[in-house]
Amino acid sequence: MEGVTQDILDRLIDELKKLPGIGRKTAQRLAFFLLKMSVEEARGLAQAIIDVKERLRFCRWCNNVSEEEVCRFCADPRRDRTRILVVEEPITLFAVERTGEYKGLYHVLLGALSPLDGRGPSDIKAQSLLERLKQGETKEVIIATNPTIEGEATAIYLTRLIKPTGVKVTRIAYGIPVGVDLEYADEVTLIKSLEGRRELT
């Protein structure tokens, strides 16, 4: 009997360990936490995970996660259809959406180019962006990939890809985080924010 108990717990720990950033110790801690949950709570968590897998898919237009074939942003007639903001992952889209400032459409690449890992153009959803631009509604593509080497490479690649269509391409600004002392900013961030300065009126 003890052997069986051990097996069930080990299986849970092994499954938890597959999550990003979870090592053996954390997995054990989480497993014992789950053990103390009520059955309803545990069922709720398990069901939520299953729902995400069974009911969510990627929007056929923008690759955002969605319960429907077309996500709520693409389906919303009040959104500004002349702008598309491009992000690497859906999680970035949620961060932008939280600001409440952006009213246009999105495009999720589901990845980024990585010259260091050999991830190339076919590993991201760039062609489907180009297809969307051919519909003719778009006036501006705002590239909001991460300011990392992968994000930069992706931004340069997309710019090259989109330029021939005549659609305006912009890149989000690099800057000093709000609320910090400038003296602590590193030189790359400072150089980039100087280059991206704008006139005050």
Add this chain to the structure above:
Amino acid sequence: MSLFETEAIVLKTIRLGEADKLVTILTAKKGKVKAVAKGARRPRSRFGAALEPFTHCNVILFDKKPTVLMRMNQADILHPFIRIREDLERIGAAARMVQLASAILPEGEANPKIFSLLQAGLGKVERNDHLEWLVRVFEIRCLKHAGYQARLDHCLICHNELDAKPVYFSPKNGGTLCGSCARTISDPLEFVSSGTISLLRLAARMNWAGLFRLKATPKMLQEVKNVMDAHLTYVIGRPL
């Protein structure tokens, strides 16, 4: 347990946990090492842009014990090679350089020559437009400094001097074979003209300014590439 400070070049950064980064760096003092930078993905992290690939920086590392990953306490940018990031071809050339340095060096062994070579190489990638030739020269020198210099002065089997006739490069032997000896072995070989052999020899020892004055034909560059690809693949044990 020790705290040490060294110059370093960032080879690779991967996300770790919630907000950390696992950074592979080539240090001047201890060669290639991996270190954890806590909180480095947060916008107000003290690491800022210092841990982006190709950055030359000064780091303070905490070496707990041999079995545990080092911790990075501080990283200050010395030179960010910022212009590399603005061009896909430059990013590609720089990526090839750091990938090779990373693949060929064992962890924890200082190699000051490869450190200087990488620093100089990235500087050239930032400013120079002969990227393909630049990468080839880097490859040739990196192999040399890692102890795998190609032997190109005579046939490695019969030891005869090479004449003007076509010769072959054998990745397995790490150098050249004459035409007659090449026929006796079954290992894969790369055909090389005598002009390309001279180019390979010069690339291993000439200064950069001289190297950029050399006039290599596209055919010679292609031969150099074939030889280097085959040699690197053999040395590293996989294609780069």
